[in-house]
Amino acid sequence: MQKSGFWPWSKPKLSPLLMVDALRSETVECFPAVFYRFPELASRLNWVSLRGPHQEPPPRRLSRSQHYWGQHYFYLKEENDRADLIFEGDARRLEFCMGELLARSIKKLVLFDEARSGRPLAWAQACSLYSVELDIRLLGEPSERPSGLQPEAFGAKLSFYKSPKRFEWAERIARLKAKVSKALVLPDPDFEPLEALGYISPIMDLRAEIDSGNLPEIDFLLLPVRSGSAYIGFELGRRLLGWKSLRLIGLRGESDQVSANELLQLSQVLANRMNELSPSLNLTPPKSEAEVQIFELDSTKVDPDFVKRLGYRMLELEAWEIDDSLESYLLAGALSWMKSLKEESLKILFWSFSSRARRPLVLQNLKPGAFEQRPPKRARH
Numbered sequence: 001m002q003k004s005g006f007w008p009w010s011k012p013k014l015s016p017l018l019m020v021d022a023l024r025s026e027t028v029e030c031f032p033a034v035f036y037r038f039p040e041l042a043s044r045l046n047w048v049s050l051r052g053p054h055q056e057p058p059p060r061r062l063s064r065s066q067h068y069w070g071q072h073y074f075y076l077k078e079e080n081d082r083a084d085l086i087f088e089g090d091a092r093r094l095e096f097c098m099g100e101l102l103a104r105s106i107k108k109l110v111l112f113d114e115a116r117s118g119r120p121l122a123w124a125q126a127c128s129l130y131s132v133e134l135d136i137r138l139l140g141e142p143s144e145r146p147s148g149l150q151p152e153a154f155g156a157k158l159s160f161y162k163s164p165k166r167f168e169w170a171e172r173i174a175r176l177k178a179k180v181s182k183a184l185v186l187p188d189p190d191f192e193p194l195e196a197l198g199y200i201s202p203i204m205d206l207r208a209e210i211d212s213g214n215l216p217e218i219d220f221l222l223l224p225v226r227s228g229s230a231y232i233g234f235e236l237g238r239r240l241l242g243w244k245s246l247r248l249i250g251l252r253g254e255s256d257q258v259s260a261n262e263l264l265q266l267s268q269v270l271a272n273r274m275n276e277l278s279p280s281l282n283l284t285p286p287k288s289e290a291e292v293q294i295f296e297l298d299s300t301k302v303d304p305d306f307v308k309r310l311g312y313r314m315l316e317l318e319a320w321e322i323d324d325s326l327e328s329y330l331l332a333g334a335l336s337w338m339k340s341l342k343e344e345s346l347k348i349l350f351w352s353f354s355s356r357a358r359r360p361l362v363l364q365n366l367k368p369g370a371f372e373q374r375p376p377k378r379a380r381h
Helices: 016-023 033-037 039-043 088-103 119-129 164-178 192-197 200-211 229-241 260-277 304-318 325-339
Strands: 073-078 108-114 133-139 157-161 183-186 220-225 247-252 294-298 347-352 370-372
Touching: 033 039, 033 200, 033 229, 039 260, 088 119, 088 192, 088 229, 108 119, 108 164, 119 133, 133 164, 157 164, 164 183, 192 229, 192 260, 200 229, 220 229, 220 325, 229 247, 229 260, 247 325, 294 325, 304 325, 325 347
Parallel strands: 073 347, 108 133, 108 183, 133 157, 220 247, 220 347, 247 294
Antiparallel strands: 294 370
């Protein structure tokens, strides 16, 4: 971990190349690909490993279920569910955040979130590794929390607020107290870009798999979208690589509130900061909603029974256990979307964030649906 902060940062004491060489030792686990490709960033960004020494599983073709994909070729990338403590996707999202947290010598974190969110568990796991006190404040009832996700098991303090007004006041008071203490209150605008930053490296790993001959050239990358940080990380990573032939499609459920405007703002902030860190990157973020390709579920076009059968068949034919019900609907919607493609023999990769490591994180009251090609909802003001 470096001593300099993400924004602003201090001049590194070691040259970027020497810094990368030093971090290539066997003690470093899951070193981000963005540091290898752009070594100057390694001396200017704070990062800690949360994933252990396990190698990520490479994408694989779903050949036994070819009759579902028609004339196209369908590939699957699964997150590593054998991580020592933290689920692969959560660890990737928090590694830069925790690095910045430790660089600022912050000893206490106060997290405000919804009761149904899975983020508090990931933060509790990460904070327990580095002895950071965590106070979690959740809006909602304890019964709304996904079963099996218990951040208090990792030493976190947990409080619930039934009233949105009381929840809002608690956050205001916590932010006032944080000004005179070594505490940080989340959400924090400085940390949102860091979450997206963690998703830049995966697309570089994907490019390396293709360049090494382990995968064919991919035409479409289908990515489930919730908070939007993963989508922005992948999109900026694609632009850093100059990978113009890859078309990135975000798949969003109806219950997800992220808007195109919010995604554009997040991408602009992260791109600006990375260009400040290394002007040679010349990273250009998406400028308009037309450049943010996100399809939203249409609740009238998919049979729930078909979704259930599809999940069973993926387990039976491909040993793909989809534990997140949202991804089952996204996959069914993707099938409907694929039938509308006029091109033939396309290579399509579905990036699954579902994992047995997060069981049983299941979204309730999800409306079924296929995808309608329309822009995401605008932010509400």
